[in-house]
Amino acid sequence: MDPVVASLRAGGLLLYPTETVYGLGVALSAGDAGVERVRAAKGSPRGRPYLVLAADLRRAFALWSRVPPPARRLAVAAWPGPLTMIGPARPGLPPSLLGDVDGTPTISVRVPGDARLRGLLSRLEDVLVSTSANRAGDPPSACLDDIEVAALGPDLVVDGGPCPGGAPSTLVTVVGPPRILRAGAWTPPPGLDLPGAAP
Numbered sequence: 001m002d003p004v005v006a007s008l009r010a011g012g013l014l015l016y017p018t019e020t021v022y023g024l025g026v027a028l029s030a031g032d033a034g035v036e037r038v039r040a041a042k043g044s045p046r047g048r049p050y051l052v053l054a055a056d057l058r059r060a061f062a063l064w065s066r067v068p069p070p071a072r073r074l075a076v077a078a079w080p081g082p083l084t085m086i087g088p089a090r091p092g093l094p095p096s097l098l099g100d101v102d103g104t105p106t107i108s109v110r111v112p113g114d115a116r117l118r119g120l121l122s123r124l125e126d127v128l129v130s131t132s133a134n135r136a137g138d139p140p141s142a143c144l145d146d147i148e149v150a151a152l153g154p155d156l157v158v159d160g161g162p163c164p165g166g167a168p169s170t171l172v173t174v175v176g177p178p179r180i181l182r183a184g185a186w187t188p189p190p191g192l193d194l195p196g197a198a199p
Contacts, residue, residue, distance in 0.1 A: 005123050007156045013037050015133050015152060017160030019082070019114040020168065020185070021140040022147055024154065025130035028052065032094040035129055039096070041152045043136040049099035051084050051108040053128045055121035060109040063127065065090045071174040077192055079111040080118060082169040082185035097129060101175040110169055116160070172196075 008014055011030040016023055024041060026034035038050060054060035057075050061067045064087040071085055089098050089107040099106045109127075112118060121128060132140035133147055141147045142165035149157060170184035172194060180196025188194050 002120075002123055004120060004156060004158060008124055008126070008128070011037075012155035013041060013153065014128075014156050014158065015147070015149065015154040016117070016120075016158040017114070017144075017163050018117060018130075019112060019164060020166050021142045021163050022133040022144060023130050024133040024152060025053070025128040027124060027126045028094075028097075028129055029126050030129075032096045035094050035096040038129060038131060041154070042131055042134070044131070045136075046096075049097060049106070049108060050129050050131050051110055052097070053110055053112050053117065053121060053130045055118050055127075056111060059121075059127055060111055061087075063090060063093065063107050063109055064088055068174045068178075070178045073192065074172065074174070074178065074188075075111070077189055078170075078186050080115075081111070081113045082167075084108050084110040084169040084171050086171070086173040086175060086181070088175055101173055104175050106173075106175055108171070 008027040011034055014025055024038060026038055052063060057079060066088055071087060086106045086108045089105045093107060133152060134140050142163040144159055167185040170186040171182035172178055172180050178194055180194050
C-alpha cells in the first residue's frame with residue numbers, strides 16, 4: 001500500500017505540498033482526535049474550524065446536509081481550484097471541525113487544483129482535514145526548508161519541492177445568499193458576481 005495512504009488511514013498527521021504552500025492534515029476518519037492533533041501541532045485556539053480537501057465534487061458535497069443551487073454553479077466554475085465554500089454540515093461530523101454561520105453548523109470544503117493532491121485523496125478514499133503547515137501566527141511556507149518540521153510533529157512528510165505560493169483560496173459562504181468572506185486567488189467570472197470582500 002502507498003505509505004502516505006497507510007499513514008493517513010492509521011490516523012497519521014501529514015505534512016504535504018499544495019498548489020500554494022505546504023499543508024498539514026489528517027484523514028477525516030481520524031475524527032475529533034485527528035482534528036485535535038492538527039490543532040495542537042498548529043497551536044490554534046479551540047473553536048477555529050479547518051477546511052476539508054476532497055478529490056472531487058461528489059466527495060466534497062457529501063459533507064453537507066444539502067447543496068444550495070448556487071454552490072453547484074460555483075463548483076462548476078471554480079473546482080478544481082482555489083475556492084473554499086462554507087456550507088451546511090451534515091450530521092455526524094466531528095464537532096471540533098465545524099464552524100457556525102447564523103446558527104447553522106458549517107463545514108468548509110475545497111477541491112484542490114493540485115493534481116497530485118487530488119490523486120492522493122482518491123487513493124485515500126477519504127477527505128483531508130487541512131491547514132497550512134505553520135504555527136498559529138507565523139506565515140505559511142512555500143518551501144519545506146523554511147518549516148520547523150520537528151515543532152509540528154508530523155508522522156510523515158511529503159517533499160514536493162518548492163510550492164508556487166501566492167494568494168490563499170477565495171472563501172465563500174453559501175449558507176444564505178452567497179457572499180465572499182475572504183478575497184483570494186479565485187475571481188468570480190462574469191455572471192457570477194458575488195457581494196463581499198473586495199479583491
